[in-house]
Amino acid sequence: MTPTRPIPRWEAPTPQDVGQTVEDFLVKLGEPTFVWLPGLDATRTRAVSTLLHGNEPSGVRAIHRWIREGQQPQVNVLCFIGAIRAALTEPLFSHRCAPEGKDLNRCFRSPFEGPEGIMAQAMLQELQHAQPEALIDLHNTSGRSPAYGVSTLNRDIQERLTGIFCDHLVVTDLRLGTLMEATEYDWPTVTIEAGGANDPRADELAFRGFTRYVLAKDFSDFSSPVTVVQHPIRVELQKDATVAYSHAPVPGVDLTLPPDVDRLNFGLWSRQETLGWVGTRGLDVLWTKNAMGQNLNSAFFAVQDGELRLAHPSRLMMVTTNAEIAKSDCLFYILPDS
Ligand SMILES: [Zn+2]
The missing domain is CATH 3.40.630.10 (Zn peptidases)
Known part of the structure; x- marks a missing residue:
């Protein structure tokens, strides 16, 4: 020791x-x-x-x-x-x-x-x-x-x-x-x-x-x-992925989230709402992690014309708007709606 x-x-x-x-x-x-x-x-x-x-x-x-x-x-x-x-x-x-x-x-x-x-x-x-x-x-x-x-x-x-x-x-x-x-x-x-x-x-x-x-x-x-x-699900960025906070998709960036994406912490997001925008790599820039470390990207998210949405209505928590924390720790957690 x-x-x-x-x-x-x-x-x-x-x-x-x-x-x-x-x-x-x-x-x-x-x-x-x-x-x-x-x-x-x-x-x-x-x-x-x-x-x-x-x-x-x-x-x-x-x-x-x-x-x-x-x-x-x-x-x-x-x-x-x-x-x-x-x-x-x-x-x-x-x-x-x-x-x-x-x-x-x-x-x-x-x-x-x-x-x-x-x-x-x-x-x-x-x-x-x-x-x-x-x-x-x-x-x-x-x-x-x-x-x-x-x-x-x-x-x-x-x-x-x-x-x-x-x-x-x-x-x-x-x-x-x-x-x-x-x-x-x-x-x-x-x-x-x-x-x-x-x-x-x-x-x-x-x-x-x-x-x-x-x-x-x-x-x-x-x-x-x-x-x-x-049992919240942790959503991280893949190590090499880039993130920006802006009201419109930032060209060349893997994931753009609106600067007020934290407005609904603990609130319910529907499947129709746009969470943000993914770049050419699509959902592969995320790591949606359960306790077993499995990647559940496609179970929790959907992408339509570059818009990132939830696959099921869910609550989000600990949503950060700080790019440094988003990269080094995590983007947010999903509380699966039971
Ligand atoms: Zn802390």
């Missing part, structure tokens, strides 16, 4: 310690750090992770605001704040990973290699030591979206944890090397996508959810109904 360097830990920061702005806070942290907030009940601990992606600020803003307000949580809270260098790379909160870095939230599985893999392993070791009651991993979507939870297990507790923040839970059987996959059987773990990265409503939702999560005596109070959606 690779020897891991312990992650710095900041014990009980005061409102003055963390600085006035979230940027001050990040500069003071400097590198991935655990922040420990002692609870009224010091025998129990809950965990929060955030900023695994440097362009997703709602979670770290919530933690900063909570500390600034000088409240004390019900139980100890162990907060992990991840991709600080990526977040601080100018312009602030615009880089998913540090320059030349890997996506931290794809590194939570063996082999724990490279700086991000070693960091992920060290973080998991610290969580094992803390044995939290639950773990919430706070993210934002890169496009506009309502908030939703994601989990790998569909049990009552995952629904309750989601209900603290929002009212939709996506249960996924896709395995990507994310944090929640690494801890799903150790303690209840839910990823919360708080909404679009630049949407003040997402910041507010993350803060309110964080507050409820850390103030709750236990999770039995949270029984608001949550809609569960199962």
Whole structure:
């Protein structure tokens, strides 16, 4: 096993310690750090992770605001704040990973290699030591979206944890090397996508959810109904394919999507609507991936005169309008209509 360097830990920061702005806070942290907030009940601990992606600020803003307000949580809270260098790379909160870095939230599985893999392993070791009651991993979507939870297990507790923040839970059987996959059987773990990265409503939702999560005596109070959606299909671009965002097909580009393709996140797309336009390579530029890694392009899409459409009415989620994320991660997910 690779020897891991312990992650710095900041014990009980005061409102003055963390600085006035979230940027001050990040500069003071400097590198991935655990922040420990002692609870009224010091025998129990809950965990929060955030900023695994440097362009997703709602979670770290919530933690900063909570500390600034000088409240004390019900139980100890162990907060992990991840991709600080990526977040601080100018312009602030615009880089998913540090320059030349890997996506931290794809590194939570063996082999724990490279700086991000070693960091992920060290973080998991610290969580094992803390044995939290639950773990919430706070993210934002890169496009506009309502908030939703994601989990790998569909049990009552995952629904309750989601209900603290929002009212939709996506249960996924896709395995990507994310944090929640690494801890799903150790303690209840839910990823919360708080909404679009630049949407003040997402910041507010993350803060309110964080507050409820850390103030709750236990999770039995949270029984608001949550809609569960199962098994999203991941749609990636093939490695060598090009993408552009424009209101009309861009000549020479393999896939053009309208710049407002994120307008219908979680909304239903009919078979008649144009999702975008494919070039001369047609559907071969996509990889429509189920949990077995099979390519299901022709089962989910149809092309008519270069127009890309869905083969069946479906909901889309996590639709990005950022070409870099579209290329390095994925274009969107399809929620098959059951
Ligand atoms: Zn993320």
